[in-house]
Amino acid sequence: MTAATPTAPSTSLADNPFFVLGIATDASRIEVEREAQKLLGMLELGFADAAIYATPLGPRARTAEGVRAAVAALRDPQRRLVAELWARHAPPPRHAAAPPREPGPAVRAGLRRALGWRP
Amino acid sequence: MPLVLYAIAVPYLVLQRVRQAAVAARRANRTWRHLAWSALAGVVHAAMLAGAATLVVVVWQLGWLAAPMAAVAIAPLATEWVLRFIAVPAGLHRLAYHAARFTRSGADPRAFALCMAARAAGDLTAVAWVEAQRDTRTPLGDAEIAATGLVAATRGDAKTARAMLRSIAMIVENHPAVRELAGEWLACDAAERGAWGELVDDAAHHRWPATPLTYLLEGIAARHLEAAGAPGPYELWARWALAPRRRATRRLVAEALAAPAGPAATGAAAPVEASPIATALGRAVAAHLAFESQPAVARDLALAVQAWDAALGDPATRSWLAQRALELDAPAGTVERAVTDVAGAVTDELARRAEAAQLGAPPGGDGLVGAALSRRLRHGRLDALEAAFARWGERRLDQVPHPAIDEWREFVALRAAYLAAATAGGLELRRLAFPRAFTNGSNVAAWLWNKRQEYALSHAISRWLLAEAILVGDSEAIELGHRNCALAVPTRLGHIQP
Numbered sequence: 001m002t003a004a005t006p007t008a009p010s011t012s013l014a015d016n017p018f019f020v021l022g023i024a025t026d027a028s029r030i031e032v033e034r035e036a037q038k039l040l041g042m043l044e045l046g047f048a049d050a051a052i053y054a055t056p057l058g059p060r061a062r063t064a065e066g067v068r069a070a071v072a073a074l075r076d077p078q079r080r081l082v083a084e085l086w087a088r089h090a091p092p093p094r095h096a097a098a099p100p101r102e103p104g105p106a107v108r109a110g111l112r113r114a115l116g117w118r119p
Numbered sequence: 120m121p122l123v124l125y126a127i128a129v130p131y132l133v134l135q136r137v138r139q140a141a142v143a144a145r146r147a148n149r150t151w152r153h154l155a156w157s158a159l160a161g162v163v164h165a166a167m168l169a170g171a172a173t174l175v176v177v178v179w180q181l182g183w184l185a186a187p188m189a190a191v192a193i194a195p196l197a198t199e200w201v202l203r204f205i206a207v208p209a210g211l212h213r214l215a216y217h218a219a220r221f222t223r224s225g226a227d228p229r230a231f232a233l234c235m236a237a238r239a240a241g242d243l244t245a246v247a248w249v250e251a252q253r254d255t256r257t258p259l260g261d262a263e264i265a266a267t268g269l270v271a272a273t274r275g276d277a278k279t280a281r282a283m284l285r286s287i288a289m290i291v292e293n294h295p296a297v298r299e300l301a302g303e304w305l306a307c308d309a310a311e312r313g314a315w316g317e318l319v320d321d322a323a324h325h326r327w328p329a330t331p332l333t334y335l336l337e338g339i340a341a342r343h344l345e346a347a348g349a350p351g352p353y354e355l356w357a358r359w360a361l362a363p364r365r366r367a368t369r370r371l372v373a374e375a376l377a378a379p380a381g382p383a384a385t386g387a388a389a390p391v392e393a394s395p396i397a398t399a400l401g402r403a404v405a406a407h408l409a410f411e412s413q414p415a416v417a418r419d420l421a422l423a424v425q426a427w428d429a430a431l432g433d434p435a436t437r438s439w440l441a442q443r444a445l446e447l448d449a450p451a452g453t454v455e456r457a458v459t460d461v462a463g464a465v466t467d468e469l470a471r472r473a474e475a476a477q478l479g480a481p482p483g484g485d486g487l488v489g490a491a492l493s494r495r496l497r498h499g500r501l502d503a504l505e506a507a508f509a510r511w512g513e514r515r516l517d518q519v520p521h522p523a524i525d526e527w528r529e530f531v532a533l534r535a536a537y538l539a540a541a542t543a544g545g546l547e548l549r550r551l552a553f554p555r556a557f558t559n560g561s562n563v564a565a566w567l568w569n570k571r572q573e574y575a576l577s578h579a580i581s582r583w584l585l586a587e588a589i590l591v592g593d594s595e596a597i598e599l600g601h602r603n604c605a606l607a608v609p610t611r612l613g614h615i616q617p
Contacts, residue, residue, distance in 0.1 A: 012464055013408060056408055077449035081457045082464075084443060089400040091408065111311040114367035115332065116207065117304055118241060118273055 017070035017080075018087040019055045020062060025088045029075070036071040040064055054093035131170040131192065138163040146295055146328030149337070151354075157331050157361045168196055198222050202235060203363075210241030212248060223296060227611040230262030231296040237269035238300065246270045258573045259523040260292040260610055265301045267524050277308060286531045288326055289579040291617060292610040295328050302327020306336040310371065315340035331362040335372075342375035352376050400439075403430035407465065415476035420469060421484075427465050428486025431458055462487040470495045479543030497548055500540040505555045507533055512559030515566040523573050530563075530580060546591070553591045560584045564603065578608045578617070 018025055021035050042050035043064050053062045073079045112118075138160050145156035171192040198218045206215035219235035220228045233256070237249045249270050253263045268283030284301040305327065309317040318340035321327060329337070335358040341349035350358065359365060359372045403426040410419040430436055437454060444453045465488050473480070473496060480493035511533055514521060521529075537556060541549040560580055568577035585600030607614040 012468060013404075013411070057412055077444070077447040078453045078456055078460075080447060081440065081443055081449060081453060082460050085400065085440070085457065085461055086404060089398065089404040091405065108311050108313065108371075111367070111371075112304075112307045115307045115310075115364050117238070117307050118210075 012086050013090060014055055014057050014060060015066065015070075016055070016087050016090075017073045017083045019060075019093055020053055020066050020070040021074075022053055025084045032071060032074050036067050039067050043067070056090045056093055058094050131167060131174065134163050134167045134170065135195075138167065143295070145331075146299065149322060149325065149329055149334065153329055153331075153334055154354075154357055154361060161361070164196070171196060195222060207235070207239045210239055210245065212236045212239040212241070212245040215239035216252070226613070227262075227294065229256070230260070230294045230611070231300075233262050233266045234269060234297050234300050237266040237273075240270055240273050243274075246273055253524070254522065257523065258571075258575060258610075259527060260294075260575050261287045261290045261301075262294055262297045263524060264290065264527060265297050267528075268301070269304065272304065281305065281308065282531055282535065283528075286527070289583065290575050291578050291608050291615050292575045292612060294612070299328045299330050299333075303330050303333045306333040310336045310339070315343040319344055319346045331358070332364065332368075334358055335362040335368060339368075339371050339375040398435070399426070399430035399433040400436055403427045407468070410469065410472065415472045415478060417478050417481070420473055420478050421481035423465075423469060424481050424484045424486075424489045424492060427462070427488040428484065431462055431487050458487070462491065466491040466495060470499070473543075474499065477539045477543055479545065497544050497551075500544055501548060501551055504537060504540055504552050507536060508555045508559045512562055515563060515570075520571070523571065523576065526563075526567065526571075526573070527576055530576070534583060549587070550591045553587055553593060553596075557584055557588065557593065557596050561599065561603075568606075574608045575610055578604065578606070582617075 013019075018027075021027075021032065021039065023031060023035050027035070039050055039062070043062065051062055052059045073083060141156045141160040141163060145153050145160065148156060174192045198221045202215060202218045202222060205211065206218055213236070215238065216232045216236035219232040222228075223231045233249065233252055236245075236252065240246050240249050249266055253266050256263055264283055264287050268280045268287075271277075271283060272280035284305055287298065287301050302321070305321065306318055309315070309321075318337050322329075322337040322341070323346075327333065335355075338350040338355050338358050340346075342355065355372055355376065359368055362368060403423070406419070406423040406426040410423040413419065437458075440454045440457055444457075469488070469492055472478075473492070480496045481489065484490060484493055511529055514526070514529065533556075537552060540552060561584060564577045564580040564584070567573040567580070581600060581603035584596065585604050588596035588600050604617055607616045
């Protein structure tokens with residue numbers, strides 16, 4: 001079994017190259033390169049829209065290093081295949097943060113103090 | 120005059136004994152008797168106050184003699200009041216210490232005093248003072264551990280406070296007043312977190328002597344969970360009436376009486392919605408996403424593992440991958456490598472979250488992901504445990520001896536890690552981990568007993584090792600454990616024969 005190396009970009013959900021570049025899983029190589037160049041230019045100019053990308057886990061920060069790593073991953077047919085496997089079968093990316101989780105047991109802040117204990 | 124004095128003083132002393140007996144009886148009961156003994160203790164306390172006041176009036180004619188006699192009669196009652204309403208709320212730790220010493224008679228009044236000083240400690244100077252007092256007391260017993268837990272709470276470290284206070288249950292030395300304090304702190308802490316299950320479990324196992332406040336909070340917890348034997352409204356209000364801090368607890372009682380049963384009471388898991396995603400890979404990614412994006416629970420982990428094993432073993436997945444590999448002009452063998460890469464990445468991500476949440480590998484996972492996850496979780500935990508137990512065993516060889524409380528902290532942390540791993544990994548992991556725990560634990564226990572004279576700590580370690588030896592069925596360890604645990608333990612309360 002081959003464990004993912006720490007330097008290799010993850011091909012799963014949060015930093016999947018297709019989500020990082022914001023392209024469809026059937027994008028051609030030319031489309032991938034063109035989108036990467038466009039994003040690198042926008043990031044260099046500080047465009048706010050380019051600084052965030054959507055994933056099924058919610059929005060993530062996009063960096064120039066992340067974009068370059070994503071293009072490199074999609075140039076390799078095997079890594080592209082793995083990235084496609086995740087991206088093609090994932091639910092649609094979400095642009096907003098995840099909704100708040102179900103509240104757990106009610107926490108009564110300060111109750112311990114009210115009952116005579118500190119803090 | 121002497122006759123009058125006797126007529127007042129003798130009943131006073133009798134009442135004092137009755138009150139002590141009522142408090143002791145209350146600690147052992149979690150039924151209506153608790154309420155009856157609490158009420159009796161309160162009535163007797165009032166009678167003692169009346170007797171003391173009468174005595175002062177009578178002896179007033181004796182001139183200067185009246186002052187010491189009045190002091191003797193009133194001081195024990197007044198110091199309780201000073202302790203509860205002045206020293207602890209105002210953070211006067213030294214006053215709390217000395218007042219508490221005065222309120223407790225018996226073999227070791229300083230034990231309770233140390234804990235009351237820890238309870239009153241409000242800043243780091245006070246904490247340092249309490250720790251200095253604690254370190255003068257050797258060997259370590261339940262009071263020193265409780266004081267450590269309470270000052271951890273003062274520092275804002277509730278997790279350590281919980282661990283330390285709960286660990287007292289393993290110590291053979293037993294100061295009931297100290298355990299009352301520990302139990303009450305744990306009950307208040309659990310109520311603050313809404314951890315009603317903890318409270319109900321403690322009550323069911325009679326882990327701590329019940330104070331009126333603890334008994335009330337246990338009743339509230341039982342109502343929230345609709346546990347067996349939960350008190351009715353009248354009984355809960357009676358508990359409330361006999362407990363202190365009625366203003367703070369009134370709302371808790373009202374909420375408990377109005378609350379519907381919580382999820383823990385029903386025990387029913389939330390229904391699992393049918394996945395709308397048709398393909399096996401779609402279901403696997405959806406299950407993976409559910410496990411990644413929500414608080415990690417065993418059920419979601421099992422669903423994710425099951426879905427991935429099904430998807431990666433599905434012929435449809437292979438044919439889809441082969442088709443895409445062809446379209447991408449990928450070299451031969453790409454499909455197998457892609458499946459291996461995906462299984463590896465999935466195992467990494469699931470293992471990372473499962474380890475953080477102390478989850479075990481789901482049973483029956485024998486696919487690509489399930490088998491790798493089982494190996495990973497078991498080996499990782501076992502390696503970490505073995506390294507930790509080895510470091511523990513080597514501590515006794517250090518040139519500078521560690522304070523006894525640090526030895527105890529180390530044991531409590533290791534035991535928690537061992538139990539977490541055993542819970543997640545099951546009996547198989549327990550059997551693998553026990554030999555290292557036994558070897559190092561036995562050495563440390565013998566060293567604490569023979570070289571450090573920390574008898575109660577040594578006994579607690581031996582008792583834990585014996586319980587584990589019985590669980591894993593190690594006959595040699597059981598025999599040694601029985602021998603070690605049969606030794607009488609010297610404590611401040613005398614030699615205790617377990």
